[in-house]
Amino acid sequence: MLRIKKLIVHYGPFIALNEISLEIKEGEIVALIGPNKAGKTTLLLTLSGILETTEGRIFFQGEDITNRDPHKIVASGIGHVPQGRHIFPTLTVFDNLIMGAYIRRGMREAVKEDLAWLYEMFPILKERGQQRAGTLSGGEQQMLAIGRALMGRPRLLMLDEPSSGLAPRYIDEIFAAFQEMNRRGLTLFIVEQEIQLSLAIAHRGYILRNGRLIKGGPSSVLLESQEVQALCWG
Ligand SMILES: Nc1ncnc2c1ncn2[C@@H]1O[C@H](COP(=O)(O)OP(=O)(O)OP(=O)(O)O)[C@@H](O)[C@H]1O
Ligand SMILES: [Mg+2]
Structure with missing residues (x-):
């Protein structure tokens, strides 16, 4: 469904992503894990067309979408829940969803x-529909950010550290929702620092470090790998 070939991305002279090649098949949940500053957000921003590539190609459903306009990439079926959520705080919850x-x-x-x-998955979004989004808790705002992306009916949903800063009960609810979305046919690409948690629901994963993919494979294999042990225990 998504195929990335030898992607290189710079910030000025700094190489943020170096020859990244990876693939996501339709119906999969794929996790991208890696420490701070590895380049995870940079990769999602590049896939969304917000950052430009220096070299390499990105194919989505067989079409070359490299350096396409962000709104065209959304329209082609790629949703993005950015790091830090970025909902519209002064609009109501309902209006955020309609956006x-x-x-x-x-x-x-x-x-x-x-x-x-969506309301079945996250009932709180219905209950709080007429409330300003900025008054929601962090976990509820993350649900709203996810809900807003789903309202564009993407084929592939990319999530940038959805568990970050959330209380455990919200994390459980959100990860259960990811599995439900996947059962309904949505393909998911989840960037996470919560390694155990994301590999527990992912079919496959990749490890990114210093702008390079250092390992990829089925979640069960990754969980046993030295690289993941090193990430988990320093
Ligand atoms: N706008 C920018 N200009 C210059 N350098 C940047 C910019 N954004 C990120 N970087 C650098 O690129 C590298 C990758 O950053 P990125 O945010 O993609 O990492 P990340 O894996 O998402 O990290 P985190 O876990 O902290 O979210 C870092 O060294 C970062 O300092
Ligand atoms: Mg990031």
Whole structure:
């Protein structure tokens, strides 16, 4: 579904991503793990078209989307829940969700169906619908950020450290929702520092360090690997 070939990305003279090649198949949950500053966010921003590549190609569903405009990438079916959530704090929860559906004008019935499904997964978003989004707790804001991305009905959803700074009960709820989304056919690419947790739900994973992929494989194999042990225990 997504294929990245020898991707190189710079910030000025600094090489943030160095010859990254990876693949995500339709229906998979793939985890990208790695320490601070590894380049995880840079990779997601590049896939979303927000950062430009220096070299390499990105293919989504067989189409070359390298350096395409961000709004075209969203429209082609790639959703992105950014690090730090970035909801619209002064808009209501409901209006934030509707903003997520802006690329789907003229599809009111489908949008309604998706809202109903979303409210089943995250009932709090319905209860708090008329409240300003900025008044939600951190966990609720993360649910809202995820919900807003889902309202664009992506085929592939990319999440940048969704568990970051959240209380354990929110993390459990959000990760259970990821499995539910995946059962419904959504492909997920999850960037996480919570290694055990993300590999527990992922089919496969990759480890990124200093802008390079140092290992990839099935989650069960990665969990046993020296590289993951080193990340977990320093
Ligand atoms: N706008 C920028 N300009 C220059 N350098 C940057 C910029 N953004 C990130 N970097 C550098 O690129 C490298 C990768 O950063 P990135 O944010 O992608 O890492 P990350 O793996 O997402 O880290 P974290 O776990 O802290 O979110 C870091 O060395 C960072 O300092
Ligand atoms: Mg990051």
